[in-house]
Each structure stands twice: as structure tokens, then as C-alpha cells.
Amino acid sequence: MLKAAYEWLDKRLDITPMWRDIADHEVPEHVNPAHHFSAFIYCFGGLTFFIVVIQILSGMFLTMYYVPDIENAWKSVDYLQNEIAFGQIVRGMHHWGASVSIVMLFLHTLRVFFTGSYKHPREFNWVIGMLLFFTMLGLGFTGYLLPWDNKAYFATKVGIEIAASVPVIGSALATFLQGGEVVGAQTLARFFALHVFFLPAALLGLMGAHFFLIRKQGISGPL
Amino acid sequence: MSEKESQRKPGMSRRRFLTYTIASTGGFLASGVLYPMIRFAVDPLLQKGTETEFEDVGPVEEFGKEPKKVEFFIKRKDGWYQKEGGEKATAWVLKIGGEILALSPICKHLGCTVKWEGGGFQNQFYCPCHGGLYTKDGINVPGTPPNAPLDTYETKVEGGRLLLGPIKQRGGGA
Amino acid sequence: MAHNHDGKDKQVHFVGDSRVARRNEKMVPKDYSEFPGKTEAFFPNFLLKEWMVAVVVLVGFMALVMAHEPPLGEQADPTNTGFLPVPDWYFLFLYELLKFKWASGPFVVIGTVVVPGLLFGGLLLAPWLDRGKERRPVKRPVSTGIALLSLLAIVVLTWVAWDEHEKQLASQPKGDSEDAKIVHPEDPAYEIYKNNACVNCHGQKLEGLQGPSLRGIGDAYTTEDILKIINEGKGQMPAGMFQGTEEEKRQLAEWLANQDPPEEKESQQ
Numbered sequence: 001m002l003k004a005a006y007e008w009l010d011k012r013l014d015i016t017p018m019w020r021d022i023a024d025h026e027v028p029e030h031v032n033p034a035h036h037f038s039a040f041i042y043c044f045g046g047l048t049f050f051i052v053v054i055q056i057l058s059g060m061f062l063t064m065y066y067v068p069d070i071e072n073a074w075k076s077v078d079y080l081q082n083e084i085a086f087g088q089i090v091r092g093m094h095h096w097g098a099s100v101s102i103v104m105l106f107l108h109t110l111r112v113f114f115t116g117s118y119k120h121p122r123e124f125n126w127v128i129g130m131l132l133f134f135t136m137l138g139l140g141f142t143g144y145l146l147p148w149d150n151k152a153y154f155a156t157k158v159g160i161e162i163a164a165s166v167p168v169i170g171s172a173l174a175t176f177l178q179g180g181e182v183v184g185a186q187t188l189a190r191f192f193a194l195h196v197f198f199l200p201a202a203l204l205g206l207m208g209a210h211f212f213l214i215r216k217q218g219i220s221g222p223l
Numbered sequence: 224m225s226e227k228e229s230q231r232k233p234g235m236s237r238r239r240f241l242t243y244t245i246a247s248t249g250g251f252l253a254s255g256v257l258y259p260m261i262r263f264a265v266d267p268l269l270q271k272g273t274e275t276e277f278e279d280v281g282p283v284e285e286f287g288k289e290p291k292k293v294e295f296f297i298k299r300k301d302g303w304y305q306k307e308g309g310e311k312a313t314a315w316v317l318k319i320g321g322e323i324l325a326l327s328p329i330c331k332h333l334g335c336t337v338k339w340e341g342g343g344f345q346n347q348f349y350c351p352c353h354g355g356l357y358t359k360d361g362i363n364v365p366g367t368p369p370n371a372p373l374d375t376y377e378t379k380v381e382g383g384r385l386l387l388g389p390i391k392q393r394g395g396g397a
Numbered sequence: 398m399a400h401n402h403d404g405k406d407k408q409v410h411f412v413g414d415s416r417v418a419r420r421n422e423k424m425v426p427k428d429y430s431e432f433p434g435k436t437e438a439f440f441p442n443f444l445l446k447e448w449m450v451a452v453v454v455l456v457g458f459m460a461l462v463m464a465h466e467p468p469l470g471e472q473a474d475p476t477n478t479g480f481l482p483v484p485d486w487y488f489l490f491l492y493e494l495l496k497f498k499w500a501s502g503p504f505v506v507i508g509t510v511v512v513p514g515l516l517f518g519g520l521l522l523a524p525w526l527d528r529g530k531e532r533r534p535v536k537r538p539v540s541t542g543i544a545l546l547s548l549l550a551i552v553v554l555t556w557v558a559w560d561e562h563e564k565q566l567a568s569q570p571k572g573d574s575e576d577a578k579i580v581h582p583e584d585p586a587y588e589i590y591k592n593n594a595c596v597n598c599h600g601q602k603l604e605g606l607q608g609p610s611l612r613g614i615g616d617a618y619t620t621e622d623i624l625k626i627i628n629e630g631k632g633q634m635p636a637g638m639f640q641g642t643e644e645e646k647r648q649l650a651e652w653l654a655n656q657d658p659p660e661e662k663e664s665q666q
Contacts, residue, residue, distance in 0.1 A: 023440035034446050035435065043450050050451050051458075054256055061260040065302070074472040075303035081469060083302075085266045086259040088466055093259070093458075095467035100458060102487045113523070113544055116532030123524035130521045137487070144485050153473035154482030162495065165505045182475070223533050241441040248448040255455050 030222035044108035051101040058094040068192035070185045073148035098140055105136055117220035125213040132206045135199055142195035148188060157183050273300065277379055277386035286385065290317040290339045295387060314376055314387055315339060319360055325376040325387050326361040332369040483562050490551045493558035516547060579603055586652030589645045594638045615656040623650040
């Protein structure tokens, strides 16, 4: 039954070569921790992806309860964390996962840098990787405000003031981030939109490009 | 492949074994990640409704054979949100043979609000949306759109005052 | 070729509009013969190992999540002046950078644009700044050195910022964190407090009005310190505001010195 459905699709879309290409490509020994334990440093990229998947899933589930509104944001987070079964776990996954993903991303960047893997012909993928890094930092910054507690509020205020001190574009940038005249209702709505729609969209697009290039160029050789 | 198949030993091939192992590892990863989230999402299904408190709507003597409309406020917490002063609710209250009956005004057809002797119908509840009719004790009149009797509030008399509690559904219907 | 309806020949390719050139060579499967040693197929062999690693990480991660409740402080209050703002840990190094004299005030541009610009710009353009063919870190000392130095700087800045924040938190009377409750409100000293001028400036609930909050003041001062402040005044507070007896003054000071709620949580990190 499944097989028949697969063949029906395959005849029309010719999907076998697509997954065959991914499934059958040979993975060299020097990145395989089963051969050399030290090759675990090559795992950080994959682990970053894994944590990002956890972030996306837990974030999607959190929005089932969360409300981006200064009156209710804190109350809804308090409610989902303390009144809903596993609320503490799901919010914990998203909260701690944010830090863990930054750590993993950092370790991955260090691995790529110190193995010189960013060199010809992989320059472009390094640039995409750095853009991914910035996107993740942006997600961290915008997500920090959402629970609307004192820590979130004052950290964001400081962040926006730092943005404002950039010459020429500073005040425009700060107003763009802040949305209104104070860090308040409009800021929260905007940070929510950035955190939930814009930045994840950029993240997914960049990740797609990152993986495509890895597959296209292969992993860098042993040192 | 055919060559291999011919000399296949009983049991499974290495590739198949690896595939099964990977499927179970993936299953473990997915369930470890998804179990808390799904339990989190379906929590409302598994939560018991909160107890509705009984609200005072006035002295019992005020209510007679004729349905009387009362307005009262239910204190209900909707997640993290609680309306100040409570949510407004209404009931049609009447006495039938000494028993107090408090009917919810929500039509069982599509949820409009019914009115006693509305639309010129004597001695009946009338729903203006699709012309639903209910008798005095809230039983739906056959041949009109609703297919169940009006819900009732639980009632309680304390110290000569009428208290209304949670809504109860009545089965059957005409 | 195309019209082969017997369903057995899976090599049929319906390319449709033949203006799209059909490529016959395989897309990538790279030749890994340049790598010595064993290679293995991505699926299932290698992926299984990757996922084993993921299982270990997931178990550790979930242990972390279950052990530590995600912090949620009090609801944001823009009028709260006692709150020590601190960014998330991965921005701490930037935050610390802005405290340097040469990176703040008139030179703030250095802190907000030049240094981060050099850091992130350098990272972004690394492939063009370091164009040599050599990949081993030891054989390209310049880029390795710069990277290690920046790394060290980031670690040190983060550590200093964190340390400073901890010290500030410790020195601040915890009264400014909203978690602090009045300790022993049933104590008669609270009545003494309310019947004196104290209440006018420090508030009914020690929350602070014109004067600072007194909640958690026991963390910062001893009974003797408090007595001294009551007697001699401090800042805007004039001396000799207390109208009661010496006995009552002593009682009040002892009670205030006990204002160090032990249930104080890590709400301010």
C-alpha cells in the first residue's frame, strides 16, 4: 500500500534520486565520532539544528497560550507556566533551549573557524552561517522581552538605548524597534512579530541555503 | 542484490537492522521532545471545568408563574483573564407547581437569545433568529428549528433568596 | 521515451517541457576518494551515530529543563527604579564594553559601532581576510591569534560583567526586588513604625515613597547601623525624626534589621 503510493508519486515526480542523493552520499571518516572520538566537534552543527527544531516546536506550542499584550503577556506566561500541565517544561525548553542553541552555534562556529573550513570554496556558506548567527542573536533579543517581566523590560530598554546611540541611523533604528514613544504596547507587538514571523522566516531560509551548500560542496576535508 | 538475497541468512540484514535502530532512535527523540508539548497543548481537554459559584438573583417571592428575566454576574476565570465584576448572564425564572425553574435564554438552535412572548407568540418563548419556539417550561415546540429544550441553571434557595448555579443541559426534547 | 504505462520501468523521466535540459549525471555524490580511511553511507550508518549523539544531548537537555524552572520575575513595572537591568548572558560582553570610558559618553560610537563592527564584520569577511590555502590553525598564526584574543576578550568581558552584576545585587538592599515581603508584620514594632514619621516617607508597607524602600534592609544594615541612621539621619533624612522612647527605637531597629527575607529568589539575575 505504502509502496504503491510511493511508486505512484515517484513515477510523476521522480523523487527517488532526491533522497537517494542524501541517503547514499558517503560520509568521510574524519567527521565520524565512531572512528575518532575527537570528531565529535563536527557534531555541533547538527546539534544546533536539533536544538533549533526544539525551539521552533516549543515556540509554536507556547503561542497556544501566550498573548502579546502588555496587560496580559505576563499573566498568560504565568498562567501557562504554573497552571498548565507541562507548562513549566515547555517554557523551560524554550527558555533554556535559547541559551543552549547559542552555545551550540558558538561551538560550531569555532569548529569551522579553527579547522579553516570557511576557506575556498566554502566562503559563501561561511557568510550564510554568520547571517544565521546574527539571526539567532536577534531571536534571542526579541524573545527576551516577550514574558514582559521586569528583567525583560529593562534589558530591552537598555538594548534600545544602545541602538539609539549608533550614529546617523540610531534614532531611526530605535524608533523602529520601539514602535511608539516608550517601550510599551507597541514595542511588545513588534517584538512578537519579529520573533515569531520575520526572524524565523529568515532563519529557515538561511538554514535551507546552508544545508543546500553543504550538500553541494561536501564537508571540508581532514586537516 | 539478488545475489545477496539468495545467500541471506535467517534474521535480518545489517542494513535493515540499522534502519530499525534508527527508526527507534528517531522515535525516542521525537517522543521525548513532543510528549511534553502535546500534553501541554491538550491540557484544556483534560482539565475539569471550574466550579461555578451560586449567584444571588433576588428574593424567591419575586418569582411567580410568569417567567421573569433576571440579570446577574458570574465570576469566572478564563485562563489568566477575569472580567472585572464578572460576566453578565441572564435567566428566565418562573415557578412551576412550587418548583423554581431558571431557564438559560440561549436558543438551542444556533445560540440566539430567546424572549418570553416575543414576536407576538402568546405563552411561549420565541427566538427571533429562525423563529424557534419553546413552551413555558422551556421544551422546544416540534416543527420549529431547535431540537432540544432550553438549558437550565441549577437553583438553590438560601434564607429566602434565590441563587443560580451552573448550567445544566436537559436531554430529550419534543 | 516517456509513455510507458506498464509501471515496471522506474527509470522513466517525465521532464515535460523539454526546454528544461535533462541532466544525466548525478547531482553530487562527491568523490570522497581524496579522504583516506573509511567512509560510510549517510543513511542509515552515519545518521544513526548522529542521532545517538542527539539522544545523549536531549537527555542532558531535558534534565536541565526539569531541574531548573524558567525564571519569571514580577510583571514589568516601568516606574520601578531599583531594578538592575541586565541583558541575556550572550550580550553581556557588549554590555560590559559600553562601561569603558573610551567606549561610552562621547566615544560611545566606539562601543556600539566600531568594536562590534570590527568583530562581526571581521567574522563575516573572514574568508577574504584570510585567503591562504593553509587550514591548520597552527600554520596561520595571525588569524588564529586574532580569533583567540577576541575569544579571550569576550570571555573576560562576560565574566567581569557577570561578577559586577552579582556584586551589585548583593550590595543592594533586596527591598527593591518586589519579591521581598515584610518580615513579621505582626511584630509590635510595625505599629511603632506606623505611628511615627517613618511611615510618611518610607510608606505604609515599607515600599518607599520619597524615602527609599526599607524592604530587605536587614541585608544591608545591622541593628546598630539602623539606630545610627535613625539618630543621625542619612541623605535627605533629617536626624531625630523618631518621636518614641529609646526602648521603642531599639525595638524598631531590631525589627528592621530582620527584614532580610530568606525566600528571596533569583528574580533579578
